[in-house]
Amino acid sequence: MKLLDKTIALEKDKSGSLSLIPQDKEDLWQLYNLIQKGDMVELLTVRNVKKTEGGKAERVHVHLKLAVESVDYVPSDEVMRIRGKTVEQNEYVPNQSYHTAEVQLNKKLKINKAEWDDISYGIVLAASSVEKKAEVGAVVLQEGVAHLCLVTDTMTVLRNKIEKAIPRKSRDAGGSAHDKSIAKFLDMVQATVSRNFDFEKLKVIILASPGFTAAALQKAILDAAVKEDNKVILKNKSKLLVVHSSTGYLQGLEEVLKDPLVQKNLNDTKFAREAAVFEDFQRNLNEDDDRAWYGPKEVAKAVELGAVKYLMLTDSLFRSDDIAARKHYIALSEEVKNLGGEVFVFSTLHESGEQLERLTGAAVLLKYPMNLEDDDEDEE
Incomplete structure:
Protein backbone atom coordinates (compact mmCIF):
# COMPACT_ATOMS: atom_id res chain seq x y z
CA MET A 1 0.00 0.00 0.00
CA ALA A 127 0.55 -2.01 5.15
CA SER A 128 2.56 0.96 3.83
CA SER A 129 5.93 -0.20 5.20
CA VAL A 130 7.91 -2.81 3.29
CA GLU A 131 9.75 -3.75 6.49
CA LYS A 132 6.52 -4.40 8.38
CA LYS A 133 4.84 -6.11 5.45
CA ALA A 134 7.69 -8.42 4.48
CA GLU A 135 7.72 -11.90 5.98
CA VAL A 136 10.70 -13.21 4.03
CA GLY A 137 14.30 -12.03 3.96
CA ALA A 138 16.65 -13.25 1.28
CA VAL A 139 20.35 -13.13 0.45
CA VAL A 140 21.31 -14.18 -3.05
CA LEU A 141 25.06 -14.29 -3.54
CA GLN A 142 28.14 -15.71 -5.20
CA GLU A 143 31.82 -15.14 -4.53
CA GLY A 144 32.34 -11.35 -4.29
CA VAL A 145 28.75 -10.10 -4.61
CA ALA A 146 25.66 -10.38 -2.39
CA HIS A 147 22.16 -8.92 -2.59
CA LEU A 148 20.03 -8.54 0.58
CA CYS A 149 16.30 -8.34 -0.13
CA LEU A 150 12.95 -8.14 1.61
CA VAL A 151 10.17 -10.12 -0.07
CA THR A 152 6.44 -9.41 0.24
CA ASP A 153 3.56 -11.21 -1.48
CA THR A 154 3.87 -8.94 -4.49
CA MET A 155 7.38 -7.53 -4.71
CA THR A 156 11.06 -7.96 -3.94
CA VAL A 157 12.86 -4.91 -2.55
CA LEU A 158 16.67 -4.72 -2.71
CA ARG A 159 17.91 -3.38 0.63
CA ASN A 160 21.72 -3.78 0.34
CA LYS A 161 24.30 -4.79 -2.23
CA ILE A 162 27.75 -5.89 -1.08
CA GLU A 163 30.69 -6.24 -3.44
CA LYS A 164 34.30 -7.23 -2.79
CA ALA A 165 37.10 -8.07 -5.17
CA ILE A 166 38.14 -11.70 -4.76
CA PRO A 167 41.55 -12.71 -6.16
CA ARG A 168 41.77 -15.88 -8.19
CA LYS A 169 42.80 -18.99 -6.39
CA SER A 170 46.53 -19.58 -6.98
CA ARG A 171 48.03 -23.05 -6.73
CA ASP A 172 51.45 -21.68 -5.88
CA ALA A 173 50.24 -19.64 -2.91
CA GLY A 174 47.94 -22.41 -1.76
CA GLY A 175 44.93 -20.16 -2.31
CA SER A 176 45.48 -18.32 0.97
CA ALA A 177 44.76 -14.81 -0.45
CA HIS A 178 41.60 -16.11 -2.09
CA ASP A 179 40.42 -17.86 1.07
CA LYS A 180 41.10 -14.80 3.24
CA SER A 181 39.16 -12.57 0.85
CA ILE A 182 36.22 -15.00 0.84
CA ALA A 183 36.25 -15.07 4.66
CA LYS A 184 36.23 -11.24 4.82
CA PHE A 185 33.45 -11.09 2.23
CA LEU A 186 31.27 -13.55 4.18
CA ASP A 187 31.95 -11.63 7.38
CA MET A 188 30.78 -8.40 5.71
CA VAL A 189 27.60 -10.11 4.49
CA GLN A 190 26.78 -11.77 7.84
CA ALA A 191 27.28 -8.45 9.68
CA THR A 192 24.93 -6.72 7.23
CA VAL A 193 22.36 -9.50 7.62
CA SER A 194 22.39 -9.27 11.42
CA ARG A 195 22.01 -5.46 11.28
CA ASN A 196 19.26 -5.33 8.67
CA PHE A 197 17.12 -8.45 9.12
CA ASP A 198 14.69 -8.79 12.02
CA PHE A 199 15.10 -12.48 12.88
CA GLU A 200 12.15 -12.33 15.28
CA LYS A 201 9.67 -10.98 12.74
CA LEU A 202 10.79 -12.61 9.48
CA LYS A 203 9.33 -16.08 8.96
CA VAL A 204 12.09 -17.34 6.64
CA ILE A 205 15.52 -16.05 5.58
CA ILE A 206 16.57 -17.58 2.25
CA LEU A 207 20.29 -17.95 1.52
CA ALA A 208 20.75 -18.76 -2.18
CA SER A 209 23.86 -19.22 -4.28
CA PRO A 210 25.59 -21.38 -6.84
CA GLY A 211 27.89 -23.94 -5.23
CA PHE A 212 28.49 -23.86 -1.48
CA THR A 213 28.62 -20.09 -0.84
CA ALA A 214 25.15 -19.96 0.76
CA ALA A 215 26.04 -22.79 3.14
CA ALA A 216 29.28 -20.98 4.02
CA LEU A 217 27.27 -17.81 4.76
CA GLN A 218 24.93 -19.75 7.02
CA LYS A 219 27.94 -21.03 8.98
CA ALA A 220 29.40 -17.49 9.17
CA ILE A 221 26.11 -16.12 10.53
CA LEU A 222 25.83 -18.81 13.21
CA ASP A 223 29.52 -18.66 14.16
CA ALA A 224 29.26 -14.88 14.64
CA ALA A 225 26.05 -15.30 16.66
CA VAL A 226 27.79 -17.76 19.00
CA LYS A 227 30.83 -15.50 19.34
CA GLU A 228 28.69 -12.41 20.07
CA ASP A 229 26.14 -14.35 22.15
CA ASN A 230 23.35 -13.11 19.87
CA LYS A 231 20.43 -14.97 21.43
CA VAL A 232 17.90 -13.68 18.89
CA ILE A 233 19.71 -15.21 15.91
CA LEU A 234 20.51 -18.44 17.76
CA LYS A 235 16.88 -18.83 18.83
CA ASN A 236 15.71 -18.35 15.23
CA LYS A 237 18.48 -20.21 13.40
CA SER A 238 15.94 -22.69 11.99
CA LYS A 239 14.58 -19.84 9.83
CA LEU A 240 17.74 -19.90 7.70
CA LEU A 241 16.93 -21.80 4.50
CA VAL A 242 19.90 -22.70 2.26
CA VAL A 243 18.99 -23.30 -1.40
CA HIS A 244 20.75 -23.48 -4.75
CA SER A 245 20.51 -20.77 -7.41
CA SER A 246 22.20 -20.52 -10.79
CA THR A 247 23.53 -17.00 -10.08
CA GLY A 248 24.20 -14.61 -7.21
CA TYR A 249 22.27 -11.79 -8.89
CA LEU A 250 18.58 -10.91 -8.47
CA GLN A 251 17.39 -13.18 -11.24
CA GLY A 252 18.71 -16.03 -9.10
CA LEU A 253 16.25 -15.07 -6.35
CA GLU A 254 13.37 -14.94 -8.84
CA GLU A 255 14.32 -18.45 -9.91
CA VAL A 256 14.46 -19.69 -6.31
CA LEU A 257 11.09 -18.18 -5.36
CA LYS A 258 9.41 -20.12 -8.18
CA ASP A 259 10.76 -23.42 -6.87
CA PRO A 260 7.75 -25.50 -5.62
CA LEU A 261 9.74 -26.77 -2.61
CA VAL A 262 10.65 -23.22 -1.56
CA GLN A 263 7.06 -22.05 -2.07
CA LYS A 264 5.79 -24.87 0.13
CA ASN A 265 8.30 -23.93 2.84
CA LEU A 266 7.18 -20.29 2.71
CA ASN A 267 3.49 -21.21 2.87
CA ASP A 268 4.10 -23.52 5.82
CA THR A 269 5.78 -20.73 7.80
CA LYS A 270 3.41 -17.86 6.94
CA PHE A 271 1.27 -18.29 10.04
CA ALA A 272 3.74 -20.38 12.05
CA ARG A 273 4.01 -18.04 15.03
CA GLU A 274 0.25 -17.57 15.40
CA ALA A 275 -0.40 -21.27 14.90
CA ALA A 276 2.18 -22.19 17.57
CA VAL A 277 0.62 -19.81 20.10
CA PHE A 278 -2.89 -21.10 19.39
CA GLU A 279 -1.68 -24.70 19.66
CA ASP A 280 -0.16 -23.85 23.05
CA PHE A 281 -3.49 -22.35 24.11
CA GLN A 282 -5.46 -25.41 22.96
CA ARG A 283 -3.10 -27.79 24.79
CA ASN A 284 -3.53 -25.89 28.05
CA LEU A 285 -7.28 -25.71 27.48
CA ASN A 286 -7.49 -29.50 27.05
CA GLU A 287 -5.36 -30.06 30.14
CA ASP A 288 -7.73 -27.78 32.07
CA ASP A 289 -4.86 -26.27 34.04
CA ASP A 290 -6.53 -22.85 34.56
CA ARG A 291 -4.08 -21.06 32.24
CA ALA A 292 -6.21 -21.04 29.07
CA TRP A 293 -9.45 -19.04 29.04
CA TYR A 294 -11.79 -17.66 26.41
CA GLY A 295 -14.81 -15.38 26.40
CA PRO A 296 -15.21 -11.59 26.73
CA LYS A 297 -15.68 -11.53 30.54
CA GLU A 298 -12.84 -13.94 31.27
CA VAL A 299 -10.46 -12.11 28.93
CA ALA A 300 -11.29 -8.70 30.42
CA LYS A 301 -10.81 -10.04 33.96
CA ALA A 302 -7.43 -11.59 33.08
CA VAL A 303 -6.21 -8.30 31.59
CA GLU A 304 -7.42 -6.36 34.62
CA LEU A 305 -5.41 -8.68 36.89
CA GLY A 306 -2.27 -8.30 34.75
CA ALA A 307 -1.97 -12.05 34.28
CA VAL A 308 -1.94 -12.28 30.46
CA LYS A 309 0.98 -13.85 28.59
CA TYR A 310 -0.80 -14.01 25.21
CA LEU A 311 -3.96 -12.13 24.23
CA MET A 312 -5.59 -13.64 21.14
CA LEU A 313 -8.29 -11.72 19.24
CA THR A 314 -9.86 -12.17 15.81
CA ASP A 315 -9.73 -9.33 13.31
CA SER A 316 -13.56 -9.38 13.17
CA LEU A 317 -13.67 -7.79 16.65
CA PHE A 318 -11.96 -4.70 15.22
CA ARG A 319 -14.45 -4.50 12.33
CA SER A 320 -17.43 -4.30 14.68
CA ASP A 321 -20.00 -1.55 14.05
CA ASP A 322 -20.20 -1.29 17.84
CA ILE A 323 -17.69 1.49 18.48
CA ALA A 324 -17.69 0.84 22.23
CA ALA A 325 -16.82 -2.85 21.67
CA ARG A 326 -14.00 -1.93 19.28
CA LYS A 327 -12.57 0.59 21.75
CA HIS A 328 -12.85 -2.00 24.51
CA TYR A 329 -10.62 -4.49 22.66
CA ILE A 330 -8.19 -1.76 21.64
CA ALA A 331 -7.85 -0.77 25.30
CA LEU A 332 -7.31 -4.43 26.31
CA SER A 333 -4.59 -4.79 23.66
CA GLU A 334 -2.76 -1.68 24.81
CA GLU A 335 -2.94 -2.75 28.48
CA VAL A 336 -1.51 -6.21 27.72
CA LYS A 337 1.39 -4.69 25.74
CA ASN A 338 2.10 -2.20 28.53
CA LEU A 339 2.36 -5.08 31.01
CA GLY A 340 4.78 -7.06 28.84
CA GLY A 341 2.33 -9.51 27.28
CA GLU A 342 1.92 -10.24 23.56
CA VAL A 343 -1.14 -9.51 21.44
CA PHE A 344 -2.05 -11.61 18.39
CA VAL A 345 -4.77 -10.55 15.95
CA PHE A 346 -5.83 -13.66 14.01
CA SER A 347 -7.20 -13.46 10.49
CA THR A 348 -10.58 -15.19 10.18
CA LEU A 349 -9.48 -16.22 6.67
CA HIS A 350 -6.97 -18.59 8.27
CA GLU A 351 -7.71 -21.86 10.08
CA SER A 352 -6.49 -20.68 13.51
CA GLY A 353 -8.61 -17.53 13.20
CA GLU A 354 -11.69 -19.59 12.31
CA GLN A 355 -11.20 -21.77 15.38
CA LEU A 356 -10.71 -18.75 17.63
CA GLU A 357 -13.84 -17.15 16.15
CA ARG A 358 -15.81 -20.20 17.28
CA LEU A 359 -14.48 -19.56 20.80
CA THR A 360 -16.04 -16.04 20.88
CA GLY A 361 -13.06 -14.47 19.09
CA ALA A 362 -11.26 -13.59 22.33
CA ALA A 363 -8.94 -15.79 24.39
CA VAL A 364 -5.94 -15.59 26.72
CA LEU A 365 -3.09 -17.77 27.85
CA LEU A 366 -2.06 -16.74 31.37
CA LYS A 367 1.39 -16.42 32.90
CA TYR A 368 0.25 -18.64 35.79
CA PRO A 369 -2.88 -20.67 36.70
CA MET A 370 -5.84 -18.60 37.86
CA ASN A 371 -9.57 -19.18 38.29
CA LEU A 372 -11.43 -16.61 36.20
CA GLU A 373 -14.92 -18.03 36.59
CA ASP A 374 -17.60 -15.64 37.82
CA ASP A 375 -18.12 -15.95 41.60
CA ASP A 376 -21.89 -15.71 41.21
CA GLU A 377 -21.85 -18.63 38.76
CA ASP A 378 -19.79 -20.67 41.25
CA GLU A 379 -22.40 -20.10 43.98
CA GLU A 380 -25.21 -21.16 41.66
Whole structure:
Protein backbone atom coordinates (compact mmCIF):
# COMPACT_ATOMS: atom_id res chain seq x y z
CA MET A 1 0.00 0.00 0.00
CA LYS A 2 1.33 3.41 -0.95
CA LEU A 3 0.68 6.18 1.58
CA LEU A 4 0.39 9.50 -0.26
CA ASP A 5 -0.37 11.97 2.53
CA LYS A 6 -1.96 12.23 5.95
CA THR A 7 -3.49 14.99 8.07
CA ILE A 8 -4.20 13.31 11.39
CA ALA A 9 -4.16 15.14 14.72
CA LEU A 10 -2.58 12.29 16.70
CA GLU A 11 -1.85 14.51 19.71
CA LYS A 12 -5.40 15.88 19.98
CA ASP A 13 -8.67 14.17 19.06
CA LYS A 14 -6.95 11.85 16.53
CA SER A 15 -9.32 12.96 13.75
CA GLY A 16 -8.26 13.53 10.16
CA SER A 17 -7.73 11.88 6.83
CA LEU A 18 -5.16 10.08 4.73
CA SER A 19 -4.81 9.27 1.07
CA LEU A 20 -3.43 5.97 -0.15
CA ILE A 21 -3.24 3.63 -3.10
CA PRO A 22 -3.96 -0.11 -2.60
CA GLN A 23 -1.46 -2.09 -4.66
CA ASP A 24 -2.33 -5.75 -4.09
CA LYS A 25 -5.00 -8.10 -2.73
CA GLU A 26 -3.43 -7.99 0.73
CA ASP A 27 -4.02 -4.22 0.75
CA LEU A 28 -7.73 -4.81 0.04
CA TRP A 29 -7.91 -7.08 3.07
CA GLN A 30 -6.23 -4.41 5.20
CA LEU A 31 -8.68 -1.78 3.94
CA TYR A 32 -11.57 -4.10 4.79
CA ASN A 33 -10.27 -4.15 8.37
CA LEU A 34 -9.68 -0.39 8.33
CA ILE A 35 -12.82 1.20 6.85
CA GLN A 36 -15.85 1.26 9.15
CA LYS A 37 -19.42 2.48 9.22
CA GLY A 38 -19.39 6.24 9.77
CA ASP A 39 -16.08 6.87 7.98
CA MET A 40 -15.92 9.23 5.01
CA VAL A 41 -14.39 7.80 1.85
CA GLU A 42 -13.54 9.59 -1.40
CA LEU A 43 -12.77 7.65 -4.56
CA LEU A 44 -13.14 7.65 -8.31
CA THR A 45 -15.58 5.20 -9.86
CA VAL A 46 -17.29 4.59 -13.22
CA ARG A 47 -20.99 5.17 -13.87
CA ASN A 48 -23.31 4.90 -16.88
CA VAL A 49 -24.60 8.44 -17.34
CA LYS A 50 -27.03 10.00 -19.84
CA LYS A 51 -25.59 13.43 -20.58
CA THR A 52 -28.68 14.52 -22.52
CA GLU A 53 -32.33 13.61 -22.09
CA GLY A 54 -33.13 10.66 -24.30
CA GLY A 55 -29.47 10.28 -25.20
CA LYS A 56 -27.37 7.15 -25.03
CA ALA A 57 -25.77 6.28 -21.68
CA GLU A 58 -22.02 6.82 -21.56
CA ARG A 59 -19.49 5.47 -19.10
CA VAL A 60 -17.86 8.35 -17.24
CA HIS A 61 -15.51 8.67 -14.28
CA VAL A 62 -17.35 10.03 -11.25
CA HIS A 63 -15.83 11.33 -8.02
CA LEU A 64 -17.78 10.07 -5.00
CA LYS A 65 -17.59 11.20 -1.39
CA LEU A 66 -19.47 8.63 0.68
CA ALA A 67 -20.50 8.35 4.30
CA VAL A 68 -19.84 4.63 4.71
CA GLU A 69 -22.71 2.37 5.74
CA SER A 70 -21.27 -1.04 4.85
CA VAL A 71 -18.14 -2.68 3.43
CA ASP A 72 -18.08 -6.01 1.57
CA TYR A 73 -15.03 -8.04 0.70
CA VAL A 74 -14.93 -11.26 -1.35
CA PRO A 75 -11.41 -12.77 -0.99
CA SER A 76 -11.91 -15.32 -3.77
CA ASP A 77 -12.79 -12.56 -6.26
CA GLU A 78 -10.31 -10.06 -4.79
CA VAL A 79 -13.06 -7.45 -4.84
CA MET A 80 -13.99 -4.91 -2.15
CA ARG A 81 -17.07 -2.69 -2.30
CA ILE A 82 -18.14 0.30 -0.22
CA ARG A 83 -21.79 1.34 0.12
CA GLY A 84 -22.95 4.65 1.51
CA LYS A 85 -24.64 8.01 1.01
CA THR A 86 -23.04 10.84 -0.90
CA VAL A 87 -22.24 13.93 1.17
CA GLU A 88 -21.45 16.16 -1.80
CA GLN A 89 -23.21 16.88 -5.04
CA ASN A 90 -21.48 16.98 -8.40
CA GLU A 91 -22.42 17.06 -12.08
CA TYR A 92 -23.52 13.42 -12.17
CA VAL A 93 -24.40 12.55 -8.57
CA PRO A 94 -27.03 14.21 -6.33
CA ASN A 95 -26.34 14.73 -2.64
CA GLN A 96 -27.65 12.15 -0.12
CA SER A 97 -28.01 9.46 -2.80
CA TYR A 98 -26.99 5.85 -2.17
CA HIS A 99 -24.10 4.39 -4.14
CA THR A 100 -21.93 1.29 -4.15
CA ALA A 101 -18.36 1.78 -5.34
CA GLU A 102 -15.67 -0.82 -5.98
CA VAL A 103 -12.22 -0.11 -4.55
CA GLN A 104 -9.74 -0.56 -7.38
CA LEU A 105 -6.11 -1.53 -7.18
CA ASN A 106 -3.63 1.26 -8.03
CA LYS A 107 -6.36 3.92 -7.71
CA LYS A 108 -6.27 6.68 -5.08
CA LEU A 109 -8.54 6.41 -2.04
CA LYS A 110 -9.05 9.01 0.71
CA ILE A 111 -10.30 7.96 4.15
CA ASN A 112 -11.51 10.38 6.82
CA LYS A 113 -12.16 9.20 10.38
CA ALA A 114 -13.50 11.04 13.40
CA GLU A 115 -10.93 9.11 15.41
CA TRP A 116 -7.85 7.18 14.29
CA ASP A 117 -7.26 4.68 17.10
CA ASP A 118 -3.99 2.75 17.48
CA ILE A 119 -5.33 -0.32 15.66
CA SER A 120 -6.50 1.68 12.61
CA TYR A 121 -3.34 3.74 12.37
CA GLY A 122 -1.23 0.62 12.93
CA ILE A 123 -2.92 -1.10 9.98
CA VAL A 124 -1.93 1.79 7.72
CA LEU A 125 1.65 1.92 8.96
CA ALA A 126 2.10 -1.84 8.62
CA ALA A 127 0.55 -2.01 5.15
CA SER A 128 2.56 0.96 3.83
CA SER A 129 5.93 -0.20 5.20
CA VAL A 130 7.91 -2.81 3.29
CA GLU A 131 9.75 -3.75 6.49
CA LYS A 132 6.52 -4.40 8.38
CA LYS A 133 4.84 -6.11 5.45
CA ALA A 134 7.69 -8.42 4.48
CA GLU A 135 7.72 -11.90 5.98
CA VAL A 136 10.70 -13.21 4.03
CA GLY A 137 14.30 -12.03 3.96
CA ALA A 138 16.65 -13.25 1.28
CA VAL A 139 20.35 -13.13 0.45
CA VAL A 140 21.31 -14.18 -3.05
CA LEU A 141 25.06 -14.29 -3.54
CA GLN A 142 28.14 -15.71 -5.20
CA GLU A 143 31.82 -15.14 -4.53
CA GLY A 144 32.34 -11.35 -4.29
CA VAL A 145 28.75 -10.10 -4.61
CA ALA A 146 25.66 -10.38 -2.39
CA HIS A 147 22.16 -8.92 -2.59
CA LEU A 148 20.03 -8.54 0.58
CA CYS A 149 16.30 -8.34 -0.13
CA LEU A 150 12.95 -8.14 1.61
CA VAL A 151 10.17 -10.12 -0.07
CA THR A 152 6.44 -9.41 0.24
CA ASP A 153 3.56 -11.21 -1.48
CA THR A 154 3.87 -8.94 -4.49
CA MET A 155 7.38 -7.53 -4.71
CA THR A 156 11.06 -7.96 -3.94
CA VAL A 157 12.86 -4.91 -2.55
CA LEU A 158 16.67 -4.72 -2.71
CA ARG A 159 17.91 -3.38 0.63
CA ASN A 160 21.72 -3.78 0.34
CA LYS A 161 24.30 -4.79 -2.23
CA ILE A 162 27.75 -5.89 -1.08
CA GLU A 163 30.69 -6.24 -3.44
CA LYS A 164 34.30 -7.23 -2.79
CA ALA A 165 37.10 -8.07 -5.17
CA ILE A 166 38.14 -11.70 -4.76
CA PRO A 167 41.55 -12.71 -6.16
CA ARG A 168 41.77 -15.88 -8.19
CA LYS A 169 42.80 -18.99 -6.39
CA SER A 170 46.53 -19.58 -6.98
CA ARG A 171 48.03 -23.05 -6.73
CA ASP A 172 51.45 -21.68 -5.88
CA ALA A 173 50.24 -19.64 -2.91
CA GLY A 174 47.94 -22.41 -1.76
CA GLY A 175 44.93 -20.16 -2.31
CA SER A 176 45.48 -18.32 0.97
CA ALA A 177 44.76 -14.81 -0.45
CA HIS A 178 41.60 -16.11 -2.09
CA ASP A 179 40.42 -17.86 1.07
CA LYS A 180 41.10 -14.80 3.24
CA SER A 181 39.16 -12.57 0.85
CA ILE A 182 36.22 -15.00 0.84
CA ALA A 183 36.25 -15.07 4.66
CA LYS A 184 36.23 -11.24 4.82
CA PHE A 185 33.45 -11.09 2.23
CA LEU A 186 31.27 -13.55 4.18
CA ASP A 187 31.95 -11.63 7.38
CA MET A 188 30.78 -8.40 5.71
CA VAL A 189 27.60 -10.11 4.49
CA GLN A 190 26.78 -11.77 7.84
CA ALA A 191 27.28 -8.45 9.68
CA THR A 192 24.93 -6.72 7.23
CA VAL A 193 22.36 -9.50 7.62
CA SER A 194 22.39 -9.27 11.42
CA ARG A 195 22.01 -5.46 11.28
CA ASN A 196 19.26 -5.33 8.67
CA PHE A 197 17.12 -8.45 9.12
CA ASP A 198 14.69 -8.79 12.02
CA PHE A 199 15.10 -12.48 12.88
CA GLU A 200 12.15 -12.33 15.28
CA LYS A 201 9.67 -10.98 12.74
CA LEU A 202 10.79 -12.61 9.48
CA LYS A 203 9.33 -16.08 8.96
CA VAL A 204 12.09 -17.34 6.64
CA ILE A 205 15.52 -16.05 5.58
CA ILE A 206 16.57 -17.58 2.25
CA LEU A 207 20.29 -17.95 1.52
CA ALA A 208 20.75 -18.76 -2.18
CA SER A 209 23.86 -19.22 -4.28
CA PRO A 210 25.59 -21.38 -6.84
CA GLY A 211 27.89 -23.94 -5.23
CA PHE A 212 28.49 -23.86 -1.48
CA THR A 213 28.62 -20.09 -0.84
CA ALA A 214 25.15 -19.96 0.76
CA ALA A 215 26.04 -22.79 3.14
CA ALA A 216 29.28 -20.98 4.02
CA LEU A 217 27.27 -17.81 4.76
CA GLN A 218 24.93 -19.75 7.02
CA LYS A 219 27.94 -21.03 8.98
CA ALA A 220 29.40 -17.49 9.17
CA ILE A 221 26.11 -16.12 10.53
CA LEU A 222 25.83 -18.81 13.21
CA ASP A 223 29.52 -18.66 14.16
CA ALA A 224 29.26 -14.88 14.64
CA ALA A 225 26.05 -15.30 16.66
CA VAL A 226 27.79 -17.76 19.00
CA LYS A 227 30.83 -15.50 19.34
CA GLU A 228 28.69 -12.41 20.07
CA ASP A 229 26.14 -14.35 22.15
CA ASN A 230 23.35 -13.11 19.87
CA LYS A 231 20.43 -14.97 21.43
CA VAL A 232 17.90 -13.68 18.89
CA ILE A 233 19.71 -15.21 15.91
CA LEU A 234 20.51 -18.44 17.76
CA LYS A 235 16.88 -18.83 18.83
CA ASN A 236 15.71 -18.35 15.23
CA LYS A 237 18.48 -20.21 13.40
CA SER A 238 15.94 -22.69 11.99
CA LYS A 239 14.58 -19.84 9.83
CA LEU A 240 17.74 -19.90 7.70
CA LEU A 241 16.93 -21.80 4.50
CA VAL A 242 19.90 -22.70 2.26
CA VAL A 243 18.99 -23.30 -1.40
CA HIS A 244 20.75 -23.48 -4.75
CA SER A 245 20.51 -20.77 -7.41
CA SER A 246 22.20 -20.52 -10.79
CA THR A 247 23.53 -17.00 -10.08
CA GLY A 248 24.20 -14.61 -7.21
CA TYR A 249 22.27 -11.79 -8.89
CA LEU A 250 18.58 -10.91 -8.47
CA GLN A 251 17.39 -13.18 -11.24
CA GLY A 252 18.71 -16.03 -9.10
CA LEU A 253 16.25 -15.07 -6.35
CA GLU A 254 13.37 -14.94 -8.84
CA GLU A 255 14.32 -18.45 -9.91
CA VAL A 256 14.46 -19.69 -6.31
CA LEU A 257 11.09 -18.18 -5.36
CA LYS A 258 9.41 -20.12 -8.18
CA ASP A 259 10.76 -23.42 -6.87
CA PRO A 260 7.75 -25.50 -5.62
CA LEU A 261 9.74 -26.77 -2.61
CA VAL A 262 10.65 -23.22 -1.56
CA GLN A 263 7.06 -22.05 -2.07
CA LYS A 264 5.79 -24.87 0.13
CA ASN A 265 8.30 -23.93 2.84
CA LEU A 266 7.18 -20.29 2.71
CA ASN A 267 3.49 -21.21 2.87
CA ASP A 268 4.10 -23.52 5.82
CA THR A 269 5.78 -20.73 7.80
CA LYS A 270 3.41 -17.86 6.94
CA PHE A 271 1.27 -18.29 10.04
CA ALA A 272 3.74 -20.38 12.05
CA ARG A 273 4.01 -18.04 15.03
CA GLU A 274 0.25 -17.57 15.40
CA ALA A 275 -0.40 -21.27 14.90
CA ALA A 276 2.18 -22.19 17.57
CA VAL A 277 0.62 -19.81 20.10
CA PHE A 278 -2.89 -21.10 19.39
CA GLU A 279 -1.68 -24.70 19.66
CA ASP A 280 -0.16 -23.85 23.05
CA PHE A 281 -3.49 -22.35 24.11
CA GLN A 282 -5.46 -25.41 22.96
CA ARG A 283 -3.10 -27.79 24.79
CA ASN A 284 -3.53 -25.89 28.05
CA LEU A 285 -7.28 -25.71 27.48
CA ASN A 286 -7.49 -29.50 27.05
CA GLU A 287 -5.36 -30.06 30.14
CA ASP A 288 -7.73 -27.78 32.07
CA ASP A 289 -4.86 -26.27 34.04
CA ASP A 290 -6.53 -22.85 34.56
CA ARG A 291 -4.08 -21.06 32.24
CA ALA A 292 -6.21 -21.04 29.07
CA TRP A 293 -9.45 -19.04 29.04
CA TYR A 294 -11.79 -17.66 26.41
CA GLY A 295 -14.81 -15.38 26.40
CA PRO A 296 -15.21 -11.59 26.73
CA LYS A 297 -15.68 -11.53 30.54
CA GLU A 298 -12.84 -13.94 31.27
CA VAL A 299 -10.46 -12.11 28.93
CA ALA A 300 -11.29 -8.70 30.42
CA LYS A 301 -10.81 -10.04 33.96
CA ALA A 302 -7.43 -11.59 33.08
CA VAL A 303 -6.21 -8.30 31.59
CA GLU A 304 -7.42 -6.36 34.62
CA LEU A 305 -5.41 -8.68 36.89
CA GLY A 306 -2.27 -8.30 34.75
CA ALA A 307 -1.97 -12.05 34.28
CA VAL A 308 -1.94 -12.28 30.46
CA LYS A 309 0.98 -13.85 28.59
CA TYR A 310 -0.80 -14.01 25.21
CA LEU A 311 -3.96 -12.13 24.23
CA MET A 312 -5.59 -13.64 21.14
CA LEU A 313 -8.29 -11.72 19.24
CA THR A 314 -9.86 -12.17 15.81
CA ASP A 315 -9.73 -9.33 13.31
CA SER A 316 -13.56 -9.38 13.17
CA LEU A 317 -13.67 -7.79 16.65
CA PHE A 318 -11.96 -4.70 15.22
CA ARG A 319 -14.45 -4.50 12.33
CA SER A 320 -17.43 -4.30 14.68
CA ASP A 321 -20.00 -1.55 14.05
CA ASP A 322 -20.20 -1.29 17.84
CA ILE A 323 -17.69 1.49 18.48
CA ALA A 324 -17.69 0.84 22.23
CA ALA A 325 -16.82 -2.85 21.67
CA ARG A 326 -14.00 -1.93 19.28
CA LYS A 327 -12.57 0.59 21.75
CA HIS A 328 -12.85 -2.00 24.51
CA TYR A 329 -10.62 -4.49 22.66
CA ILE A 330 -8.19 -1.76 21.64
CA ALA A 331 -7.85 -0.77 25.30
CA LEU A 332 -7.31 -4.43 26.31
CA SER A 333 -4.59 -4.79 23.66
CA GLU A 334 -2.76 -1.68 24.81
CA GLU A 335 -2.94 -2.75 28.48
CA VAL A 336 -1.51 -6.21 27.72
CA LYS A 337 1.39 -4.69 25.74
CA ASN A 338 2.10 -2.20 28.53
CA LEU A 339 2.36 -5.08 31.01
CA GLY A 340 4.78 -7.06 28.84
CA GLY A 341 2.33 -9.51 27.28
CA GLU A 342 1.92 -10.24 23.56
CA VAL A 343 -1.14 -9.51 21.44
CA PHE A 344 -2.05 -11.61 18.39
CA VAL A 345 -4.77 -10.55 15.95
CA PHE A 346 -5.83 -13.66 14.01
CA SER A 347 -7.20 -13.46 10.49
CA THR A 348 -10.58 -15.19 10.18
CA LEU A 349 -9.48 -16.22 6.67
CA HIS A 350 -6.97 -18.59 8.27
CA GLU A 351 -7.71 -21.86 10.08
CA SER A 352 -6.49 -20.68 13.51
CA GLY A 353 -8.61 -17.53 13.20
CA GLU A 354 -11.69 -19.59 12.31
CA GLN A 355 -11.20 -21.77 15.38
CA LEU A 356 -10.71 -18.75 17.63
CA GLU A 357 -13.84 -17.15 16.15
CA ARG A 358 -15.81 -20.20 17.28
CA LEU A 359 -14.48 -19.56 20.80
CA THR A 360 -16.04 -16.04 20.88
CA GLY A 361 -13.06 -14.47 19.09
CA ALA A 362 -11.26 -13.59 22.33
CA ALA A 363 -8.94 -15.79 24.39
CA VAL A 364 -5.94 -15.59 26.72
CA LEU A 365 -3.09 -17.77 27.85
CA LEU A 366 -2.06 -16.74 31.37
CA LYS A 367 1.39 -16.42 32.90
CA TYR A 368 0.25 -18.64 35.79
CA PRO A 369 -2.88 -20.67 36.70
CA MET A 370 -5.84 -18.60 37.86
CA ASN A 371 -9.57 -19.18 38.29
CA LEU A 372 -11.43 -16.61 36.20
CA GLU A 373 -14.92 -18.03 36.59
CA ASP A 374 -17.60 -15.64 37.82
CA ASP A 375 -18.12 -15.95 41.60
CA ASP A 376 -21.89 -15.71 41.21
CA GLU A 377 -21.85 -18.63 38.76
CA ASP A 378 -19.79 -20.67 41.25
CA GLU A 379 -22.40 -20.10 43.98
CA GLU A 380 -25.21 -21.16 41.66
